[in-house]
Amino acid sequence: MAQADGAETGTAVERHEHAPRAAGVAVVSDDRVQNPGFPPYRPRVSDIDPVKERQNERRVFWLFLASMIGSVFAVVAYIVFPIHEGDMDSVRLNNLFLGLGFALGLLGIGFGAVHWSKSLMDGHDLVEQRHETRGKPETVARASEIFTLGNKESGFTRRKLIRNGLLGALVLAPLSAIVIFRDFAPAEDPVKLLKHTLWEKGTRLARDPNGIPIKASDVTIGSVFHVIPENLHESDHPLEEKAKAAVLLMRLDPADLHVSEERKDWNFRGIVAYSKICTHVGCPVALYEQQTHHLLCPCHQSQFDITREAEVIFGPAKRPLPQLPITVDEEGYLVAQSDFHEPVGPSFWERSL
């Protein structure tokens, strides 16, 4: 406020400098209690008693000596406690004694130095004056003048055309570099990739991780299988394919299943297959509650009801787990009827396009 009233005299710097700092809504009272000044120095025992002083000196030395012992001990431990292949205990002992040696070596120095500083070094508080952080008026004026000169001599604000040209060039130069980030990933369309998995008509459902195909007759009521496509290991990118194609297979009493009209032939005698990848952010939904037929994601606790086509009954997820339509082939092995009918895993912008 006061600055604004300061008329147009002097440079901006001067005007700013001479204005007293506003206290805002602070209450500035004349009736404040006065600072009583420094209290008298309270000497420590080691300041008064030379015996205690020597005692402290010895203590500091003992601490430094302990440190030396610790460091030597660490070297000895390195040699005395080698790691034997396949022996976990040797790893533990190596870790323990080497670490204890190092720790003693460090703590001895630390406590020694701190003890020295607190009990033997001069204990008087010293006083240093503060100055306002802002530089002296001459300095500030000179700095301001330098910028003015710089501006005048270069014509930075006067020659608007070239200044704006420079700014434009500076903005564009880094922007153009954005293109080089395209090759961070192969030249494919991620949206297309996300919408397809390894499953296709006739792909056998195999056990994770050994890849042994599953026969419908192996799946008893109440059992659950972690499933991968049989051809997963032949794929060029097994991990990436698995991250989309992982499936959970369960067999329920067909009477427990509430099957909608369009999915009525997607299960095989109560055997159902659902994507294992959570529709929330993609963790594997690996916890199956056999009694309630609920699937629980251990990351964020989304729960899916398998009896109701994996609809979300709790947690942050929105969409049910996609169901893999299955049947059996002529040899009795479970096979996929097709790929999933929707993208698996977490939502993405172009998901429904």
Add this chain to the structure above:
Amino acid sequence: MTVTATTTETTASEATAETQVEPGKGMRFVNWGANYIEDRTSLSGFVKELGRKIFPDHWSFMLGEVALYSFVVILLSGTFLTFFFQASMTHVVYDGSYAPLKGVGMSAAMASTLDISFDVRGGLLMRQVHHWAALLFVASVGLHMLRVFFTGAFRKPRELNWVVGFVLFVLAMGEGFTGYSLPDDLLSGNGLRIIDGMVKGIPIIGTWISYLLFGGEFPGEAIVGRLYTLHILLLPALVVAAIGVHLILMIVNKHTQFAGPGRTQGNVVGVPIMPVFAAKAGGFFFIVFGVIMLVASLVTINPIWNYGPYDPSPISAGTQPDWYIGFADGMLRLIPPHLETELWGFTITWYILIPIAVLGLFIVLVAIYPFVEAWITGDKREHHIADRPRNAPTRTAIGAAGVTFYAVMWAAASSDLIATHFRLSVEGVTHFLQAALILGPIIAYLVAKRVCLALQKKDREIALHGFESGRIVRLPGGEYIEVHERLSDYDRWRLVSYEDYAPLMVRPNAKGRITTGTKIRGVLSRWFFEDRIAPVTRSEIEAAHHDH
């Protein structure tokens, strides 16, 4: 040339003259060395400026030191680890010392991490030192921030340094997360999977960002190498630069101090760098290092050999991130179900966007708080005396609310473990925490504010009437009183020397108008300062003494 030589001689002889009290070979060598360096660097100016710089003392000033020293420990142990770690996702078959994983396929990153743990003497120790130091680093940065917040040490001229510190906090979390993801074990892989899921939830660009980040589809073969570059090159460079700025600004602004007799806004009272502070702080570095070393030798952290290599299909129950990412993970868990809409075929994933927005807003509020408070108080003066939290009740209450908000999110990251440990249902825990996320901060705000005001009243009472001495005296009239002992001026000063603010009187400006900004400021300052306990004044003390 001759001139320089002469100068050297003079300086040297002067220095010798000064130290003639205790001559000796050692001293002569030190003098020669000092002069050698001085002639080539003019370092004396630096020493003169900083050598006897004063540092005030208080236990809470140690938290920032812990952060600095644990960062040094991280650099040292991390450098050791880089000599062995292979940041590659090339598929290998493990053939190291750890028998249970022999013959298991995994990435080179995971295999080399196992080798560091089981085939390099001291390798496991360095891994554990690195991980423990990282946990301590983020924790001490957070506590240091809380100290600065609750004592108002962010006020002018330190607002910018608050922002630098805030950036350091964010960088520390970034360092932590990138490091956590490097071993490519099951837990870190699932952490990345969550990041991937979150990134994909970002509208328009999410799918592409994820695709480019992972170098193809998740998990790809690029991410560990990329995170490694961030973890050991880009982020540490930024952290070191920010620490440099942080410390330089601390030297320029000088350290804050708590109110005490003789201490004013115009001085710094404490110990000089040479020798007391140097010995204390230097010693403290070794203590921090030693404690980390002790913990690392005794307590296992991140036993990746128990988790196994990353595979998108298995997962273990009770998965959790490192503690400092917990608040973000917790927010993901707390969002109510079914928040996703489709608009013209595009999927808008609110259950990702809302947590990101809430977290973003929360940390932005933390970053800009000093500027908001400065605007409300309109106080343009420099502040070098740290507030006791009780003497800024509204700020302390806001801080308590913020801490509670963070704590609820953080607790939510363990909702499943809370449920299993206390035999509760996970649904019940989640619903409770959802309610606590909203109600907790409100309750914390009200309680903290009342507690602050009550403490201020108690201080006021003690400053005016002294403390209860426990001595009961019977007066001639038969009346019993307890004698109150008066405080010394020194003790009283600690209780009465604080800044007092009153709500803004909203007045028209020069043009006769009350601007919206002024109105808002009026409301906010009333919120901040309506309930206030003014510091005891001289006349009140005199009046109180007359009563007795």
